Each structure stands twice: as structure tokens, then as C-alpha cells.
Amino acid sequence: MNSATAGRARRADARRNYEALLTAGKSVFAESGTEAPLEEVARRAGVGQGTLYRQFPTREHLFAAIMSETIDLLDRTARDLLAAPDPWDALVRWLRLYDESAACYQGMTRRVAEGVADDASPVAAACAPMRASFGQLFDRARAAGLVRPDLTALQLFTMISALPKDPTSGTTIPPYLDVVLKGIRP
Amino acid sequence: MNSATAGRARRADARRNYEALLTAGKSVFAESGTEAPLEEVARRAGVGQGTLYRQFPTREHLFAAIMSETIDLLDRTARDLLAAPDPWDALVRWLRLYDESAACYQGMTRRVAEGVADDASPVAAACAPMRASFGQLFDRARAAGLVRPDLTALQLFTMISALPKDPTSGTTIPPYLDVVLKGIRP
DNA sequence: AACGATACGGACGAGGTGTCCGTTTCTCGG
DNA sequence: CCGAGAAACGGACACCTCGTCCGTATCGTT
Structure with a gap:
């Protein structure tokens, strides 16, 4: 809803380069993490620095674009889980999925x-729908008295996001997640 | 136990500059965080870049030196708390002190x-005594059945260290700490 | 075909890290 | 006190990365 909102359609080469940069960004970020030099992204996409920064003014923009598919999946899953019978189980499932997605x-x-x-941040915009649906999932569990009332959805999300990751698997070390899940009960 | 181990004593100006850099480092890190440009540390200490990097080859070395007093205090406190009657209360007290110290x-x-x-990392060396005494404090609580048995002292320490901080106070947002403290019980 | 708009790409400036080496300063024996 | 020689200084420098700028090339349309 952003690229095509104003003005005409973009030129064909611009669209092609956008896709190439996205693909290159995914491979670079997957190999070297989200702090990797952006120059390598441009190089791998076969375009100049200027083109990279025109399409993605900052690293955050590129990152937000790369994550958008994952975010969409997490958003849809959260909405699906709202129909699950057990609010606590639904919440835990989503948090584990979030952890694995990362x-x-x-x-x-x-x-x-x-x-x-x-x-x-462009990331905030990209995450808005997911944040909202996770909020509902969280609130449902909290309203059912399954989560301590002084905790907010954003706080839990932030906390889970900050947990240290196992460098080999990329996911959170199991006891960490268990500790938080136990700790948020009222 | 490192600087004076080999060779003679260091020259007087070198010792003076070491102290000046330590003081400057503290003030810069306190003002601008631990990612602040090191060039500013040298400038504020009134020495050249070369002197800074000779005394502290990396940012980690400077950081370890700056933290050493705090580490010592935490180490001593942990050993004192080993004498406290309630192992759980002692553990919690130490963790809160650690949080505030940061x-x-x-x-x-x-x-x-x-x-x-x-x-x-030089930080690992600087923290070794504190890590050991905190380990005892933790193990005492775990041996008393007050902490889940599959958690290690290092894991808890890492987890607490990773919790997001309130930008204004600098300490962990209360519910985060409470969640972890509740979550580590068996 | 030709023109205007759009997009390209790489040179560039800024800001930071860490190194190198000619010069200065300290220390100590005479 | 003095004069080697070791120790330390400091800032210029090489390198890296980000993000910008602008002359040039390409696209799309008439």
C-alpha cells in the first residue's frame, strides 16, 4: 500500500532490482546476520550502492521488507489461534512459532x-497487524485469568524477543522460554 | 595481577595516563553508553589515540577495567549473602543489586x-570471581529446592542480563524481573 | 525516433576503529 | 648532573561501512 500509492507505476528495471535486492538481502542476512554490510547485498544483487539505498533508504527498510512474509504468517496464525479452545495453549503455541520463525x-x-x-521505524509499520492480532491472543488469555494482569502484550513480546538465542539452532534455549512462560502466570 | 607480572614497573606517565583514560572512559560511557566513540575517551583524557589503544587494545579491555570495581562489589556481596539465612531471599537480593549496579x-x-x-574476552576474566561466588549463591538456592533443577547459574545470569532496560532509570522494568524470578522456581 | 522522466552506479564525504612509526619523555647507571 | 637507551607518546594513516550526490544510461511514451 505504499509503493504504488502516489505517482505512476515504477519502471520495470526498478521492480526487477527491488526483487533482486530482496533476494540478496535474505541470503546475506541468513548467512551473516542482520548486521552484515549492506554493500554485500548490493554486490550480490548485481546493482550499485545507489540503487540499494534508493530502494531501501536504511537497513531497517530492507529488514522490514525481508521480514514481511514471516510477519504475515505470524499475523494469520495469531488470528487462527483465536479460534482455538484453550487460550493459554494458543498463546504458548504462537510464542513458540514466533521463536522458531526467527x-x-x-x-x-x-x-x-x-x-x-x-x-x-518501518519495522513498526510492518509489524502493526501482527502486533494487533497477537494483542488479542494475549488479552484473551489474560482475561481468562491465565496471565498476570500487570503484564501487557507488548511487554511479553519484548521480553520473548530479548531472550538470548542458541547460536547453533537460532532459537531460544528451552529453559529460557519455559521460565518466561511459567513466570507470566498470575 | 597482569600488568606488573612480567618486566619492570611501568613508567610514571603511563600509569597516569591509564588512570586518566579510566576516568574519561567512565564519564563517556556513563553519558553516551558503552557504544560511544573511543576517540572521545582519548580526547577527554587528554591523550592521543595511540595511547588509548596501547593501554586498552579493544573496547572490551576498557570496559572490563571500568567495570572491575562494580564486579568486585558484586563478588563481595555474593559471598556475604552466602551467610544469609534464606537462600532464596539472598539470591533475589543479589539479582536486584546486579540490576541496579548496571x-x-x-x-x-x-x-x-x-x-x-x-x-x-577480558570481561570474562574480570568477571570470573563474581561468577564463581554467584554460582555458589545460586547453587545453594537450587540445592534447597527453591530453583528449578534444569537451570544453571550462568543461564540465569545471562537471562537477567538480557532483559530490556527502562531507558530513563537504566534498570529492568519491574514486571520483567518479577516474571523471571517467578519463572525460575521449580 | 526522440524526448522527458526515471533509475542507475560508483565516486565521494563523513565517522569510526585500530595500527604504525618518528619523536618525545622518562629512568637509571655513571 | 648527564647522557644513553628503553618506554611511551600522539597523530597521521589505512581501512571499513554508511549513506549521498550527480553525471550518465535506460525506459516508456508520443
Whole structure:
């Protein structure tokens, strides 16, 4: 809803380069983490630096674009889980899925947590739907008295995002997640 | 136990500059966080870049030196608390003290957690005594059946270190700490 | 075909890290 | 006190990465 909103359609080469950069960004971020030099992204996409920065003014923009598919899946899953019978189980399932989704890009959850906390970040915009549906999932569990009442959805999300990851698997080390899940009960 | 181990005593100006850099480092890190440009540390200490990097080859070395007083205090406190009657209460007290100790340098706990995880880091060496005494404090509580048995002292330490901080106070947002403390019970 | 708009790409400036080496300063024996 | 020689200084420098700028090339349309 952003690229095509104003003006005409973009030129064909621009669209092609956008896709190439997205693909290159995914492979670079997957290999070297989300802090990898952006120059390598441009190189691998076969375009110049200028083109990279025109399509994605900052690293955050590129990151948000790369994550958008994952975010969409998490959003849809959260909405599906709202229909699940057990609110607690649904919440836990979603959190585990979120954790696993982050495995392929080292540093992803930290970046998501920071992005979500800053309204001006493109990541915050990309995450808005997911944040809303996770909020519902969380509120349902809390309203059922399954989660301590002084905790907010955003706080839980931030906390889970900040948990240290196992460098080999990319996911959170099991006891960490268990500790938080036990700790948020009232 | 390192500087004076081999060779003669260091020259007077070198010792003076070491102290000046330490003081400057504290003020810079306190003002601008532990990611602040090191050039500013040298400038504020009134020495050249070369001198800074000779005394502290990397940012980690400077950071470890700056933290050493705090680490010592935490180490001593942990050993004192071993004498406290309630193992759980002693553990909680120490963790809260650790959290508060980190308030003055933004980004400190994260850096400590990363340093402790890497044996080659000077931070790991600086933290070794504290880590050992905290380990005893933790093990005492766990042996008393007050902490889940599948958790290690290092894991808890890492987890607490990773919790997001309130930007204004510098300490962990209360519910986060409470969640973890509740979550680590068996 | 040709023109205007759009997009390209790489040179460039800024800001930071860490190194290198000619010069200065300290220390100590005479 | 003085004068070697070791120790330390400091800032220029090489390198990296980000993000910008602008002359040039390409696209799409008439």
C-alpha cells in the first residue's frame, strides 16, 4: 500500500532490482546476520550502492521488507489461534512459532523488538497487524485469568524477543522460554 | 595481577595516563553508553589515540577495567549473602543489586553477558570471581529446592542480563524481573 | 525516433576503529 | 648532573561501512 500509492507505476528495471535486492538481502542476512554490510547485498544483487539505498533508504527498510512474509504468517496464525479452545495453549503455541520463525536470521528478534518500540521505524509499520492480532491472543488469555494482569502484550513480546538465542539452532534455549512462560502466570 | 607480572614497573606517565583514560572512559560511557566513540575517551583524557589503544587494545579491555570495581562489589556481596539465612531471599537480593549496579552504564549488562559467554574476552576474566561466588549463591538456592533443577547459574545470569532496560532509570522494568524470578522456581 | 522522466552506479564525504612509526619523555647507571 | 637507551607518546594513516550526490544510461511514451 505504499509503493504504488502516489505517482505512476515504477519502471520495470526498478521492480526487477527491488526483487533482486530482496533476494540478496535474505541470503546475506541468513548467512551473516542482520548486521552484515549492506554493500554485500548490493554486490550480490548485481546493482550499485545507489540503487540499494534508493530502494531501501536504511537497513531497517530492507529488514522490514525481508521480514514481511514471516510477519504475515505470524499475523494469520495469531488470528487462527483465536479460534482455538484453550487460550493459554494458543498463546504458548504462537510464542513458540514466533521463536522458531526467527531462527533463520541471526539477530532478528532483537531488531524486531527495537523496531516495534519505535513508532517511526518501518519495522513498526510492518509489524502493526501482527502486533494487533497477537494483542488479542494475549488479552484473551489474560482475561481468562491465565496471565498476570500487570503484564501487557507488548511487554511479553519484548521480553520473548530479548531472550538470548542458541547460536547453533537460532532459537531460544528451552529453559529460557519455559521460565518466561511459567513466570507470566498470575 | 597482569600488568606488573612480567618486566619492570611501568613508567610514571603511563600509569597516569591509564588512570586518566579510566576516568574519561567512565564519564563517556556513563553519558553516551558503552557504544560511544573511543576517540572521545582519548580526547577527554587528554591523550592521543595511540595511547588509548596501547593501554586498552579493544573496547572490551576498557570496559572490563571500568567495570572491575562494580564486579568486585558484586563478588563481595555474593559471598556475604552466602551467610544469609534464606537462600532464596539472598539470591533475589543479589539479582536486584546486579540490576541496579548496571544502571549507570547503558548497555552494560548486555555487554557483560556477551563477555562472560566468551572465554577469550577480558570481561570474562574480570568477571570470573563474581561468577564463581554467584554460582555458589545460586547453587545453594537450587540445592534447597527453591530453583528449578534444569537451570544453571550462568543461564540465569545471562537471562537477567538480557532483559530490556527502562531507558530513563537504566534498570529492568519491574514486571520483567518479577516474571523471571517467578519463572525460575521449580 | 526522440524526448522527458526515471533509475542507475560508483565516486565521494563523513565517522569510526585500530595500527604504525618518528619523536618525545622518562629512568637509571655513571 | 648527564647522557644513553628503553618506554611511551600522539597523530597521521589505512581501512571499513554508511549513506549521498550527480553525471550518465535506460525506459516508456508520443
